[in-house]
Amino acid sequence: MKQKKISHYKTRDYQAFLYIMPWILGFLILQLYPFMASLVYSFSDYNIGAKAEFVGLKNYSKLFTGDNEFWNCLKVTFVYTLYTVPGKLVMALAVAVFLNRDIKGINLIRTFYYIPSLFGGSVAIAILWKLMFLDNGVINAVLNTLHLPTVQFLGDTRYALKTICALEIWQFGSSMVMFLAALKQVPRSLYEAAEIDGASKAKRFFRITIPQITPIIFFNMIMQMIQALQNFTSAFVITEGGPLKSTYVLGMKLYKEGFSYFKMGYASAISWVVFTVILGITLIIFGTSKFWVFYGDEGDF
């Protein structure tokens, strides 16, 4: 009987391949092939319009020992990630916790707070940021009115990267929306029990709220880390990597080498460094997740 049921469904189930066919093709041609090809390119001096030759580890050795820009790029990218990912998460969580209460108009408030996040890496907003943070821009005008000295947000190596980070952190909306939804899921009974036991507000936050939403923190952390390590638009439009390469992120270096100088082999090596860094950090976060991410129930598929 059971056997019969399986064979009965078999023909229909094979139709699944028709439905997933676009993705299989897309995966093979536009994801797996480019992924492997860039690894192969990275061992060659491949260049648009010229014949590629195998050069072994030359690209990598040049990158790590001969290119003084590279280590700076790596550092800048790390600093950018270290500022923006926690910055965004803390901001989003703080605002979400504050908004997570019974007040009228919460939907409207949430909508307005989300607006900055609509623009993502848009050029229009990058230009706006540039204009606002000019030496004689509106931010400095405000500082001067408060009798504070002018800050060279874009021209000083100490501030340029932070100014770009601020743009990213400003767009904390989608994490905030996820946190808000997660906070609603935390069972009230937990708080009630804790209150009876006399737990303080801070204790309730760190012992109940945070552990309950760790899966969302985890998800956001990984996705934003991947995005931050590839950042391009804001650095490219606002500061063009300057001053003195203080905002020259790896994404920009990749673009310059690959699409301005057409050193595709060399750029591929950079892209694999980016990939390795992302993979490494992802594995570290995954590895540590069993110590700090709590799943209420195991999802199965």
Place this chain on the structure above:
Amino acid sequence: MKTRNYKARMVRDYLIIFIIGALLLYPIIWMFFATFKDNREILGSIKLLPEHFRFDYYIQGWKGTGKVTYTHFFINTFLLVLPTTILTVVSSALVAYGFARFKFPGKKILFAILIATLMLPNAVIIIPRYTLYNKFNWINTYLPFYIPAVLACYPFFTYMLIQFLRGLPRELDESAYMDGCGTLRTFMQVLLPLMKPALFSAGLFQFLWTYNDYFNALIFINSVKKFPISLALRMSLDAESVVQWGKIMAMAFVAVVPVMLLFFAAQKYFVEGIATSGLKG
């Protein structure tokens, strides 16, 4: 006494909410008013409101660069974004259906691959993709945007729709099969109508991301005639030796208006899309 305390706290909360909100939105509001100001008013001044409301900068800015106007850039943008969005939604929905409703050999592995590609950085595939598209003569066309959409290369949406479909009861499919429907008809007539909110969310996000995307447009499009707005804005910033900021801000503002309109018209889908896809991740 207690109610007065409560009221005071309410007032305080709303005040904090309002101040944070005003700070967050100030750049956008400032941008709007900057479109009416000349450089003298924009630079070195903290005044928000312009001396007069004049629309010269919109008119001048709209003329664009060379012979290409913003009418053209807008048409380009929509020619790029709309098909990409629609194709993404269609292909992702089909693939999601395949994954969510059938048990087929190799499903576990294929699903694991799909999840893995969620984390595949664009940076690592962009160069071979470029050479591939170059070989096909697709550079400076919108095919580098359409084809990945046709081939469901946006795993985020596929995953989101799989999750949504898993929430719909399988009895629906079963009874459709009983009634003699094939799988395609079951999908089109039974499941698709129920998937509308999720499809809408996916479409909105894909629209937004493609509309805002600069990196791919920069790499794949190289003639001004085909420029979408993102590239046009960047070009107008570089074009002049003395930048007329009012003009630039006018066009930048025009560029963000469609996004804001769309958001306000469909904000429910935005918020639900984020909340559900993230929560189940």
